[in-house]
Amino acid sequence: MDRQLRILVTGAGRGIGKAIVSQLKNDPLKHKIAVTARTESELNEVVIGALGETLVIAADATSVNIPNEIISKVVAAWGGIDVIILNAGEADVQKIEDTTDAIWEKTLAINTTAPFRFIRAVTPIMKTQNSGRVIVIASIAGLMGEAFVTAYAASKHAVVGVVRASAVELNKYGITVNALCPGYVDTPMLDKGLDVTAARTGKTRDELRAALALKQPGGRLLTSDEVASAAIDFISNGETGQARWLDATTIGEKK
Numbered sequence: 622m623d624r625q626l627r628i629l630v631t632g633a634g635r636g637i638g639k640a641i642v643s644q645l646k647n648d649p650l651k652h653k654i655a656v657t658a659r660t661e662s663e664l665n666e667v668v669i670g671a672l673g674e675t676l677v678i679a680a681d682a683t684s685v686n687i688p689n690e691i692i693s694k695v696v697a698a699w700g701g702i703d704v705i706i707l708n709a710g711e712a713d714v715q716k717i718e719d720t721t722d723a724i725w726e727k728t729l730a731i732n733t734t735a736p737f738r739f740i741r742a743v744t745p746i747m748k749t750q751n752s753g754r755v756i757v758i759a760s761i762a763g764l765m766g767e768a769f770v771t772a773y774a775a776s777k778h779a780v781v782g783v784v785r786a787s788a789v790e791l792n793k794y795g796i797t798v799n800a801l802c803p804g805y806v807d808t809p810m811l812d813k814g815l816d817v818t819a820a821r822t823g824k825t826r827d828e829l830r831a832a833l834a835l836k837q838p839g840g841r842l843l844t845s846d847e848v849a850s851a852a853i854d855f856i857s858n859g860e861t862g863q864a865r866w867l868d869a870t871t872i873g874e875k876k
Contacts, residue, residue, distance in 0.1 A: 626656075627703045628655065631658070631682055631708050638656075640845035642656055654659070661732075674699075698719065710731060712813075754855065758801050763778050801852055803847075
């Protein structure tokens with residue numbers, strides 16, 4: 622990055638989103654950073670100490686009109702938007718037979734439909750600018766199957782499809798669209814899933830955490846900071862057209 626950017630980060634209050642904002646807000650270029658999530662207190666905390674202007678928008682991204690409203694607020698404040706990082710996500714650990722319609726619909730709403738609506742809303746702005754970066758935090762579950770997360774895997778497969786189609790369609794307008802597909806990341810969402818699995822299996826959280834780490838190519842869980850750094854790399858590099866699986870080894874090679 623060689624200039625000040627206008628950046629929107631969704632799901633910015635915790636986990637990977639918080640790590641993304643923490644890295645961006647200290648950049649000497651003093652980027653203008655808009656953050657959104659449901660919990661305003663978390664958003665206010667994450668932008669403390671930012672070198673550039675910030676905009677806090679507490680909202681539920683699954684509401685039909687909210688993505689349009691958020692994009693409109695950013696454009697009204699700063700005259701445009703250069704980067705949107707779509708990080709908000711949710712997972713429920715359930716057997717297939719216990720995955721209710723409510724769980725299914727909630728998971729697709731936050732992991733697939735909301736990112737689609739944000740991309741749809743920001744596209745006319747970025748077309749006018751003839752430039753833009755869209756980065757979706759997806760998951761390795763969007764590229765392969767995993768037990769007990771049917772709704773999550775389906776939603777991440779779907780959003781990877783949104784990214785691939787958007788990348789092809791928007792490239793000629795100077796807009797890049799990419800997905801990061803990391804493996805298991807040490808976040809509050811992972812802890813929530815471990816608690817559910819521990820209750821179901823009788824194993825301890827530490828035992829389950831160790832088992833997940835062994836599934837990773839690097840033999841460990843990823844950190845939020847590693848995924849955040851990879852996301853920020855896309856802003857500078859502007860790669861297009863493909864969803865990428867970033868595992869522990871790949872991200873380690875970038876550092």
